[in-house]
Every structure is written in structure tokens, then in C-alpha cells.
Amino acid sequence: MQTTHDTLFRALADPTRRALFERLCRDGEKTVGDLTARAGVSQPVVSKHLVVLKQAGLVRDRHEGRHTHYSAQLRALAPLIDWTSQMTGFWENRFDDLENLLKRMDQ
Amino acid sequence: MQTTHDTLFRALADPTRRALFERLCRDGEKTVGDLTARAGVSQPVVSKHLVVLKQAGLVRDRHEGRHTHYSAQLRALAPLIDWTSQMTGFWENRFDDLENLLKRMDQ
DNA sequence: GCGATCCATATCCATATGGCTATGGGTTAT
DNA sequence: ATAACCCATAGCCATATGGATATGGATCGC
Numbered sequence A, B: 001m002q003t004t005h006d007t008l009f010r011a012l013a014d015p016t017r018r019a020l021f022e023r024l025c026r027d028g029e030k031t032v033g034d035l036t037a038r039a040g041v042s043q044p045v046v047s048k049h050l051v052v053l054k055q056a057g058l059v060r061d062r063h064e065g066r067h068t069h070y071s072a073q074l075r076a077l078a079p080l081i082d083w084t085s086q087m088t089g090f091w092e093n094r095f096d097d098l099e100n101l102l103k104r105m106d107q
Numbered sequence C: 001g002c003g004a005t006c007c008a009t010a011t012c013c014a015t016a017t018g019g020c021t022a023t024g025g026g027t028t029a030t
Numbered sequence D: 001a002t003a004a005c006c007c008a009t010a011g012c013c014a015t016a017t018g019g020a021t022a023t024g025g026a027t028c029g030c
Helices: A005-011 A015-027 A032-039 A043-055 A074-088 A098-103 B005-013 B015-027 B032-039 B043-055 B076-090 B100-103
Strands: A059-064 A065-074 B057-066 B067-070
Touching: A005 A015, A005 A043, A005 A074, A005 B005, A005 B015, A015 A043, A015 A065, A015 B005, A015 B076, A032 A043, A032 A065, A043 A059, A074 B005, A074 B015, A074 B076, B005 B015, B005 B043, B005 B076, B015 B032, B015 B043, B015 B067, B032 B043, B032 B067, B043 B057
Parallel strands: none
Antiparallel strands: A059 A065, B057 B067
């Protein structure tokens, strides 16, 4: 069985792949060429990583001529936030800032 | 280079390993035997997974006679929460419930 | 003391994974 | 039309990974 959490965590576990996603989050829509220029790996590798991110729902692609524009899909992170929330009991207790959360997490 | 996010995401990417951590979060401290009984894999495999979780800081172990008790270390999830927060712009905007966050994440 | 129990480590194996190069389809430019 | 460009797919390969079994050290019960 392949759960949503599986695909999400696995997609974000690889440093190269996570870096791609982070860049799309920070800098917005980018083409494969743009991403490849700073990824440190070859273009086919970037494409393969983008496939994985897309299958996890973390990115969207938009075709425009011979360019393919990719953008981050933040809503795909919802299960991850929900999971950590469940683990830490975050939402049940409705902490409203990081300080309190960290305090609670110190045991 | 091996970052904190790497070890965290990688540790949680495996379903068996994540299940172990989830169980420790829900049910509290457990021995290796307890965990093995429901893990669906052999005892050595459970031990190996626990090593990975421990190296990621996600669990603590306590030795008591021939038993080893493991427990979840919630504070280890902090970097993960921080990361998702940065990606979604959560903390900058100080949303106070999941509804608002989800709404914002719908593009 | 001795066997049984608990757990960690060692070894092995099959598969998954992440990188590369080669290639080809589609698109733009000349 | 043809060349150049962008990107995806197809192989290929080395390594990482998750599983199993075998074993051994430490501890408890008898």
C-alpha cells in the first residue's frame, strides 16, 4: 500500500529534489532550464525529480511552447502539517506561536 | 553534506519506520519486543529502524535490565515544522487554525 | 550455574534509487 | 526547410536501502 504520507515524505527526502521544491516555493514559477542551471545535476535528472514531485502533488506544470513551467503547490503540504500536528498534539491544543510549541515539545 | 532536514525526512520516509515512530507517539514508551510484535518485520529489522530514528533524534532509549525502552522525542520534529512553516509562509502570517491555512494554500 | 530471553550487530541478498549519456519529439528561429 | 533549442524518456550503472537469518553479549528465572 502506498499512502499519501509515503509519497510526500519520500519525495521530500532527497536533498536535490527538496532543493528544487524549496526554490519553487521561494522564487515562484520556473522552467526546467532555469532549475537545471542551479540544480547541480543534469537536465534529465531534474526532469525525473520533477516527475516525482508532480506525482506527490507538490508541483504543477504549465506548457508554453517548448518551455515547461513548474510551480510549487503548497496545498500538497497539508497532509504533512496534519501529520506533525497529530504527532505533537499541536492542533488539539491550539498553540498560536512557535515558542509555546517548542516549550511543550521539550518533553 | 548531511543536513538535519535530510536525516529527518529520510527517517520518516520509510513506512515501517514511520509506523514505529507513530506508535511511540501515540502509546508512549515501548520495548523492542513490544514494537516487534506489531511491526510486521523481524526483531533485527526493528532494531535497525530504531537506530535510524535515534540518529535522527526522533527517539530516545532507556536501558532497564535486558529490556530497552524506546520513546518518541517530539522536539525532534521542530525542524520539520519550521520547514513547512517557511515553505507555506505560515508563521509570517500567524494563522491560528488549520482552516485558514488550508484556504491560503488553495493557491 | 544454566537455560531462556531480550536485544544489537554482522552478513547477505534483492530491489530501489539517483546519477549519467543518448535520443527523440515538439517548437522556435533563421 | 533546416538548424537550434527545450524538455522528456529510455537505458545503463553504482550505490543505498530494507528485508532476512545467524550469532553473540547481557540479563533474568530456575
